[in-house]
Amino acid sequence: MPLFWRIFLLNAVVLITATALLLGPVTVSTPVLLTEAAVLTVGLAAMLVANALLLRVGLAPLQRLTRAMNTTDLLRPGQRPAVTGRGEVAELISTYNTMLDRLEDERATSSARALSAQEAERRRIAQELHDEVGQSLTAVLLQLKRVADHAPPELREELSPAQEITRSSLDEVRRIARRLRPGVLDELGLIPALKALATEFGGPGLTVQHRFGPDLPDLGPEAELVIYRVAQEGLTNTARHAGARRAGIALRRVPTGVELRVHDDGRGLGDVAEGAGIRGMRERALLVGADLTVGPADGGGTEVRLAVPVPVRGPAPVRVPALALAVPDRKH
Structure with missing residues (x-):
């Protein structure tokens, strides 16, 4: 009715x-x-x-x-x-x-296209920074060293600050290129990339520990990139806003797949609304069907959990080797 x-x-x-x-x-x-x-x-x-x-x-x-x-x-x-x-x-x-x-299907499709284009653009910019700007700064640094070797002592002292500034600029360009597109992720895999990420964010004011399970399954390139980006964004928020002294990255196997955990002992989220960084992590999680939770950690601070499902794969088909049958020659 x-x-x-x-x-x-x-x-x-x-x-x-x-x-x-x-x-x-x-x-x-x-x-x-x-x-x-x-x-x-x-x-x-x-x-x-x-x-x-x-x-x-x-x-x-x-x-x-x-x-x-x-x-x-x-x-x-x-x-x-x-x-x-x-x-x-x-x-x-x-x-x-x-x-x-x-709407969810359309948003997932459009987000996948946008993030794929973003990763491609990051890869291009990182390559140009490494090949063009990095090589130019290296050439300038070598030229400054050559001039300093043949310069009088008083001029050599004036060239020393320029060499240090050029060397620092070269290191910064390389660091930006690594953050835009981590080559270690493509070359060595997820675990070495996460270890390098922990080393990069660690320093005198922040200690970053890492712990990885020994029996992690094969995730595929898309899931590995999502895990890396979520860990990167979580540590970036910790370094910029949390005021933490300790942070940690943990990746372990769970019954449904793998779970990434990024935590710190900082001031926590409080009543602050989710910013663009957390929403970006949620969009990336949707690409691989993962579940992202951001909340308070045990004992204070902030904790980011990313549960990535791993599809169940059936057993590989048994391949039977082909038999070479000898056909006797027939005489007519």
Whole structure:
């Protein structure tokens, strides 16, 4: 039954009941007596309460749908309001759930394309920094050394700061190139890349420890890149905003796949809203169907957990070697 007719019939039942009472035991005289006015007031209040309760019951699924619409976040997929009610209300909730499925699929596809283009651009910029700017600074550094070797002592002292600035600039360019596209991830794999990341962020003010499980499964290049980027962003937030003295990276195997854990002993998140860095981590997690949680760590600080599922692969097919059959020559 359509929603209009359900509400109409509910109100009609209340009005018919009130009319039947007026035609039956309840009467009104002229002028209205005090007792009759009290009875009418109580009856009107009862009608209003009954009408409000009936409307509340009939419109409750729509209110739940409104709350779901206000709290839905496409970066946290899978949240769906339960299909309750009947007729048009149930159809509306089902249509909304179907729309969420389509929006999540479209967002995942567009995010994958955008992040793929971003990684390609990072790779190009890192390559240009390494090949063009890095080689130019290396040539300048060698030229300064050659000039300093043949210069008088007083001029050699003036060239020394220029050499140090050039050497520091070369190290900074190389560091930026490594952060844009870590070559160790492509060449050596995920674990050496995470160890290099911990060494890069570690220093006098921040100690970064790492712990990796011995039986990690094969994740594939996309999942490894997502894990590396999430760890990189987590340590970047720790170094910039947490004010922490200790941080850690842990990667271990779980029944559903692998779990990355980045934690620190800093000041924590507090009431600060999620920024672009955390939302970027959530978008990357969606690319591989991972679940990302960011919250307080045990004992204070912040903890980032990334649960990456590993698809179950069936046994490899048994390959039967081909047999070379010797065919005897036939003499005609």
